[in-house]
Amino acid sequence: MDTSLVSLAQNLEGREWPLRGPDEKPSFYIELDFDQLLGQLAMSGQPPAQADHLIDILKETLAFDDPFGDMIVQSEAVAVAENPLVKNLAKLKIPGEFPVTLTTLSPETLAFCKLENLSTLGEFAFSAQRMASSVVVGGDFRALLNALSHVDERTLARFIPFRIGEKGLHYIEGLAQAVSSQPAAIQAALAKRVMQTLPKTTQELAGTVSPEALAAAQTAISLRSTILRLHCGEEYTAMMKDIASGANPRTMVAVLADPVIEAVVADILKPETAKPREGFFARLFGRGNK
Structure with missing residues (x-):
């Protein structure tokens, strides 16, 4: 969200946003909690009421963008469903919501997964293949990725509670x-x-x-x-x-x-x-x- 708050307020034909400057964009405020937001506004000489004004601007702007929201969600859902690794998980009856923290991946690989927001096997399956084409990955990350790609049950059983020759987790x-x-x-x-x-x-x-x-x-x-x-x-x-x-x-x-x-x-x-x-x-x- 790089459009200035001044422009967003003008587009809504409501009260103008009083602050000018390169940082006065939604991205500057979006990660702040409410107390931090009030503090930031106070440092700019603004009363607490401006926090409500900012929230109104963002809510109204989001309402205009929302028609595209369903399209994005549907597109992502189709992409997940068509992912070959996700399909292999389903074929093996391995639940995609199984946490990667319950695997035997090394602490370094688990830390990497946390950094990349891969918290479940489903997220790993969906993102790991794309990631492997753009990032150099090796070790047990690559081993689990290959095992899911080729349905290598013996290797899968090293990393998750899977029983060779059977389906599901045990x-x-x-x-x-x-x-x-x-x-x-x-x-x-x-x-x-x-x-x-x-x-x-x-x-x-x-x-x-x-x-x-x-x-x-x-x-x-x-x-x-x-x-x-x-x-x-x-x-x-x-x-x-x-x-x-x-x-x-x-x-x-x-x-x-x-x-x-x-x-x-x-x-x-x-x-x-x-x-x-x-x-x-x-x-x-x-x-x-x-």
Whole structure:
């Protein structure tokens, strides 16, 4: 919006805008909150009432532009629907609203996605291909982009809770990624806590983890599991019914093919009432009641 406020006010045939200058355009004010707006006007010697006048100018101007709004929205909707990566997401029954923060993309790639306002897989799919043609991208950003382009299920399963040979997202794989994204020592400590048999070197590695660090990791995984349930709700509900009917969580997690990760994920799946209580010293030394 580069038209001067003076011209906009004149076009509306209402009160004129009292300030002149190169900065007196909507773009100068549009990012200010109301208090900042009042402060800026006060520095220019204007009373608070001018804020209402400015808002009226912008609202009236927007009303003239609005007939084009539906056209733009429809055009964008068609572009999204025709995007081949978005189509591949739909084909795999992967919800476009799944947050990129729940993927295993590196911190650097997640920071880049945040910078580019790519907060969901759908936004990633729609924008990443266009971005890759104008910006040099590599690493796991490029890997996920290629996996979506070519429906490479094995690579997709590295980054999102996807099960090779099936459709949709899966809660168990999501939990496994939450656990495996932790440092190796934390993974070992989590496995030791649930009495998983570990090699001596792995037990020693687990012993290097402080109770505070272990508790922080458990909190992070718990938070992630809660968010995952929002996207895998039907599967989670069905699993909980099966467990309540006597199904063994350890059997459910066999698809992970990693005994350490399986043990930790199986423990997360157990209802709280089925888990042994832990006292202060058990938590301190990483031992639960048998």
